[in-house]
Amino acid sequence: MTSHPRGQRTQLPPAVFALAMIAIAFFALPFIGLLWRAPWGSMLDVLGQESVRTALWLSLRTSLAATFLAFVFGVPLAWLLARVPFPGSSAVRALCTLSMVLPPVVAGVALFFSFGRRGLFGQYLDRWLGIQLPFTTWGVVVAQTFVAMPFLVITVEAALRQMDRRTEDAARTLGGSRWYVFRRVTVPTIQPALVAGGVLAWARALGEFGATITFAGNFPGTTQTMPLATYLALETDPQEALVISIVLIAVSFAVLVGLRDRWLHGARATLA
Amino acid sequence: MRWRVIRASAAVAVCALGGVSCGGATSSSDATVTVFAAASLTDAFGELGDAFTAANPDAELVLSFASSSDLARQITEGAPADVFVSADLANMAKVTDAGASVGEPVVFATNRAEIIVEPGNPLDIVEVADLADPELVLVVCAPEVPCGAYAEQVVANAGASVTPDSLEENVKAVVAKVTLGEADAGIVYATDVLAAGDRATGIEIPDDVNIVADYPIVAVSDDAEAAAFVDFVLGPAGRTILSRYGFGAP
Amino acid sequence: MSLDARITVRRGDFTLDVEISADAGEVLAVLGPNGSGKSTLLSALSGLLAIDAGRICVDGVVLDDPAADVFVPPEHRPIGVVFQDHVLFAHLNARENVAFGLRARGAGKAQAHSAAMTWLERVGLERFADARPAQLSGGQAQRVALARALATDPALLLLDEPLAALDVSTRQEVRRSLREHLATFPGMRLLVTHDPVDAYALADRVAILEDGRIAQIGTIGQVTAHPRSRYVAELVGTNLVRGVVADGVLVTDTGARIAVAADPGPVFAVIRPQAITLSLSADPSSSARNTWLGVVGDVERLGDRARIGVTGDRGGIDVVAEITTASLDDLALRPGDPVHASLKATDITTYPV
Numbered sequence: 001m002t003s004h005p006r007g008q009r010t011q012l013p014p015a016v017f018a019l020a021m022i023a024i025a026f027f028a029l030p031f032i033g034l035l036w037r038a039p040w041g042s043m044l045d046v047l048g049q050e051s052v053r054t055a056l057w058l059s060l061r062t063s064l065a066a067t068f069l070a071f072v073f074g075v076p077l078a079w080l081l082a083r084v085p086f087p088g089s090s091a092v093r094a095l096c097t098l099s100m101v102l103p104p105v106v107a108g109v110a111l112f113f114s115f116g117r118r119g120l121f122g123q124y125l126d127r128w129l130g131i132q133l134p135f136t137t138w139g140v141v142v143a144q145t146f147v148a149m150p151f152l153v154i155t156v157e158a159a160l161r162q163m164d165r166r167t168e169d170a171a172r173t174l175g176g177s178r179w180y181v182f183r184r185v186t187v188p189t190i191q192p193a194l195v196a197g198g199v200l201a202w203a204r205a206l207g208e209f210g211a212t213i214t215f216a217g218n219f220p221g222t223t224q225t226m227p228l229a230t231y232l233a234l235e236t237d238p239q240e241a242l243v244i245s246i247v248l249i250a251v252s253f254a255v256l257v258g259l260r261d262r263w264l265h266g267a268r269a270t271l272a
Numbered sequence: 273m274r275w276r277v278i279r280a281s282a283a284v285a286v287c288a289l290g291g292v293s294c295g296g297a298t299s300s301s302d303a304t305v306t307v308f309a310a311a312s313l314t315d316a317f318g319e320l321g322d323a324f325t326a327a328n329p330d331a332e333l334v335l336s337f338a339s340s341s342d343l344a345r346q347i348t349e350g351a352p353a354d355v356f357v358s359a360d361l362a363n364m365a366k367v368t369d370a371g372a373s374v375g376e377p378v379v380f381a382t383n384r385a386e387i388i389v390e391p392g393n394p395l396d397i398v399e400v401a402d403l404a405d406p407e408l409v410l411v412v413c414a415p416e417v418p419c420g421a422y423a424e425q426v427v428a429n430a431g432a433s434v435t436p437d438s439l440e441e442n443v444k445a446v447v448a449k450v451t452l453g454e455a456d457a458g459i460v461y462a463t464d465v466l467a468a469g470d471r472a473t474g475i476e477i478p479d480d481v482n483i484v485a486d487y488p489i490v491a492v493s494d495d496a497e498a499a500a501f502v503d504f505v506l507g508p509a510g511r512t513i514l515s516r517y518g519f520g521a522p
Numbered sequence: 523m524s525l526d527a528r529i530t531v532r533r534g535d536f537t538l539d540v541e542i543s544a545d546a547g548e549v550l551a552v553l554g555p556n557g558s559g560k561s562t563l564l565s566a567l568s569g570l571l572a573i574d575a576g577r578i579c580v581d582g583v584v585l586d587d588p589a590a591d592v593f594v595p596p597e598h599r600p601i602g603v604v605f606q607d608h609v610l611f612a613h614l615n616a617r618e619n620v621a622f623g624l625r626a627r628g629a630g631k632a633q634a635h636s637a638a639m640t641w642l643e644r645v646g647l648e649r650f651a652d653a654r655p656a657q658l659s660g661g662q663a664q665r666v667a668l669a670r671a672l673a674t675d676p677a678l679l680l681l682d683e684p685l686a687a688l689d690v691s692t693r694q695e696v697r698r699s700l701r702e703h704l705a706t707f708p709g710m711r712l713l714v715t716h717d718p719v720d721a722y723a724l725a726d727r728v729a730i731l732e733d734g735r736i737a738q739i740g741t742i743g744q745v746t747a748h749p750r751s752r753y754v755a756e757l758v759g760t761n762l763v764r765g766v767v768a769d770g771v772l773v774t775d776t777g778a779r780i781a782v783a784a785d786p787g788p789v790f791a792v793i794r795p796q797a798i799t800l801s802l803s804a805d806p807s808s809s810a811r812n813t814w815l816g817v818v819g820d821v822e823r824l825g826d827r828a829r830i831g832v833t834g835d836r837g838g839i840d841v842v843a844e845i846t847t848a849s850l851d852d853l854a855l856r857p858g859d860p861v862h863a864s865l866k867a868t869d870i871t872t873y874p875v
C-alpha cells in the first residue's frame with residue numbers, strides 16, 4: 001500500500017493526472033497513427049514528385065507573404081486599438097478579429113462575394129484596374145491574410161496594453177523621436193508578442209483551406225497549397241496525402257518547439 | 273494505485289479510438305436509409321427522395337451528396353451508408369473491391385458532358401476548342417473526381433489543349449463559379465446545365481467528342497430498406513424522374 | 523539659465539494653475555500631497571503633456587505657448603527626467619541605458635558608450651556597466667537613472683519623487699548620492715516629492731503645491747516657520763489656524779473664538795502642540811484664557827511623549843496636543859473620552875496672511 005506523499009507541490013492528484021494523460025493521448029495518437037502508416041521507404045520519391053514540391057513551395061511563399069502583410073497592417077491596427085481610445089473601438093476590434101472565429105469557408109464566401117469578379121468591390125477592381133483576385137496566387141495570399149492577421153493583432157494589442165508606457169515617456173525625454181522610441185523601446189519590449197503573434201499567424205496561413213478553395217480556387221502551382229493538395233491527393237493517392245501531411249506536421253512542430261524558448265526568454269527579460 | 277488509474281484510462285481511450293470500425297459493411301439504424309450519391313444527382317435525387325418517402329411513409333431517407341471519389345473513400349473507411357450511387361464505374365469499383373457492397377452494382381442512368389457558360393453565351397463559345405483561349409476563365413473538376421476525368425477525356429477527344437484556372441472539388445462548385453459570374457465557362461454534366469435553368473446557358477458537345485457517363489447504384493448494407501430504395505430507383509417512378517432531369521437511359 | 527513657467531492644465535475635474543521660476547544654482551523642491559498635481563506639473567514641463575494656457579520658457583526659449591501655437595515635443599526640449607522607480611530599459615544594460623539619450627540625439631555608438639562609462643564612474647557604478655536593470659538593486663538602478671538623465675547635459679533636470687520607491691536605508695544612501703550630484707550639476711534642478719525630508723535634504727527653495735495651486739514658496743526655514751496651509755503645518759508637526767483678529771480675539775474660519783495677544787487683521791496662528799494642556803476637568807482658576815471641551819481622537823505614543831488629536835466641541839478648535847506618556851497614563855485618556863484643553867493666549871504665534 002503506497003503511503004501518501006508528504007505534501008509535495010509537484011505531485012498531482014491521481015484524477016488530474018489521469019485526465020492529463022488522456023489529453024496527451026488525444027493529441028499524440030493521431031500523429032502516431034499517421035507516422036505508423038507513412039510510406040517511409042518511398043518518402044523521398046514522393047517528396048520528389050513535382051506536385052508535392054510545387055504545393056510545398058507555393059504554401060511557403062503565400063504563407064510568408066500573408067504573415068508579412070499581417071505585420072505591416074496588423075501592428076498599426078494593434079497600436080490603434082491599444083493606445084487610442086475612440087467611440088466604437090470594441091466594435092472595431094470585434095470586426096477585425098471576426099475572421100478568427102468564423103468557419104474558414106464562411107470567410108471564403110465573404111471574400112468571394114466582395115472581391116470576386118462580380119463582387120461588390122471586386123467588380124471595380126476588375127473593370128478599372130484589371131485586377132482579378134480569384135484563381136490567382138494573390139487571391140491565396142488575400143485569403144490567408146484575412147484569416148491569419150487577427151492572431152497577430154490580438155497578441156500585439158495585449159502586449160502594448162500591458163507594457164509600462166513610462167519607458168516610452170522616459171525615452172522621449174531623453175531625446176528619442178516617436179519613431180526612434182518605437183524602434184528602440186516599444187518593439188524590443190513587445191518582441192515576445194511579435195514573435196508569438198507572427199508564428200501563430202504564419203501557422204494559420206499555412207494551414208488555411210476553406211477560404212482558399214472557395215475564394216482562390218485550386219490549381220497546381222498557382223493556388224493549390226499544401227492543404228488543398230492533401231485533400232485531393234487523399235482521393236487518388238493516399239500515400240501522397242500522408243507524405244504531405246507529415247511534411248506539414250514536421251515543419252510546424254519544429255517551429256513551435258524551436259520558438260517556444262525564445263518566447264519564454266523574452267517574457268522573462270521584460271518582467272524585470 | 274496511480275498506475276491502475278493510468279492503465280484504466282488508457283484502456284478506455286484506446287477502446288474509444290479503436291471503436292471506429294475499420295471498413296466493411298455496416299448497418300445504420302432501422303428504417304433510416306442513408307444514401308451517398310454523386311453531386312451531379314443533387315437535384316434529381318432530391319425529388320426522387322421525396323417520391324420514395326411518399327410511397328414508403330415509415331422509411332426515413334438521408335441523402336448525402338459529394339464527389340463520388342470522396343464518397344467512395346468514406347465508405348471504404350467505414351462510413352455508415354446504406355446505398356452508394358456513383359457518377360462513374362471507377363469509383364464504384366473502389367467500393368466493390370473493398371468488399372463493402374451487397375450484391376452487384378447496376379447501371380441505372382447515363383449522362384453526357386456539356387459546356388456551361390453565362391446566360392446568353394456572351395463570349396460566343398461554340399465548341400470545345402474555343403475553351404483553349406488563355407484569356408478565358410475556365411473551371412473544370414479536378415481529375416481525381418469523375419466529372420474531371422470525363423472533362424479531360426472530352427478535351428482529348430476534341431484534340432484541344434486547355435489550361436483551366438481552377439480544378440474544383442465537385443461538379444456543383446464548377447456550376448456555382450459560372451452562374452455567379454466568377455468563371456466564363458466550365459465543363460459539367462448536361463443534367464447540371466438543365467438544373468441551372470436560366471442562370472446558365474449550355475453548349476452541346478457533339479457525340480463523336482463527348483463521353484457517356486455510366487451511373488451505377490449498389491446497396492452497401494443488408495437493410496431491407498436499402499434494397500427497397502435501390503429497387504425504387506431502378507423502377508418506373510425512378511426512371512421517369514431521372515429522365516425529367518436530363519439523365520439518359522442505361 | 524532660467525526656468526520661467528506659467529502653467530494651466532485641466533484634466534477632468536482637476537485644474538493645475540501655477541507660476542514657477544527657477545535659476546541655475548538652486549534646487550527647487552515642489553512639495554505636496556498625492557493628488558496635488560505634482561505629476562501633472564512634471565509632465566507639462568517635460569512636454570509629455572501640452573498645457574491648456576500659459577507659457578513655458580527655458581533659457582529664453584519658448585517650449586509651450588498655446589496662445590502662440592508653439593509646442594516643442596519632449597525629444598527637443600533641453601530637459602532630463604529622473605523617474606520614480608528608475609524606469610530603466612529592461613532590454614538594455616546599464617551602459618546602454620545611460621548612452622540611450624546620446625544615441626537618440628545622433629551620437630555614434632563608440633562615443634556614446636564612452637561618455638556613458640564616464641557617467642557610470644561618476645555615480646560609482648562602472649563595475650555594473652554590463653548588468654541588466656533586473657540585476658541591479660533599487661538604489662543602484664536609481665543611480666543609473668540619474669546618470670542616464672544627466673548624460674544628455676540637460677538645462678533643466680526634473681526629478682519625480684526619485685526616492686519614493688526605495689526602502690528607508692537605500693533612500694538615505696541614494697539621497698546622499700543625489701545631493702552630491704545635484705550640487706555639481708550646472709543647470710536648473712526641480713525636484714518633486716511628497717516627502718519633506720527630501721525637500722529638507724536636497725532643496726534650497728520649496729514650493730508647496732496643494733490642489734493644483736501653489737500655496738507657498740520660500741526657503742525651507744521661511745515655509746516651516748510660517749506655514750500657510752494645514753498641509754505644511756502637519757508636515758512640520760504643528761497646529762495651524764486661520765482667521766481674523768479683532769479686540770484681542772481671533773475668530774477662526776470655522777467660527778471658533780480664541781483669545782490672542784495680537785494686532786488686528788487677517789492672520790495665520792501657529793499653536794505648538796506642546797503649548798496645549800489637557801485635563802479631565804475644567805479649571806476656572808487657571809490663567810489660561812482659552813479653555814474648551816473636546817473629544818479625544820487619535821493617540822500616538824512616541825517614546826516618552828504622546829501626541830493626542832483633540833476635536834473641539836461647541837466652538838473649540840481641533841488641535842494636536844503633546845504631553846508626556848506618564849501624563850497620558852495618569853489621565854487614562856482613550857479615543858472618545860471627553861477632555862478639557864487649555865491654551866495661553868501668549869503661547870499663540872500669529873503672523874499676517
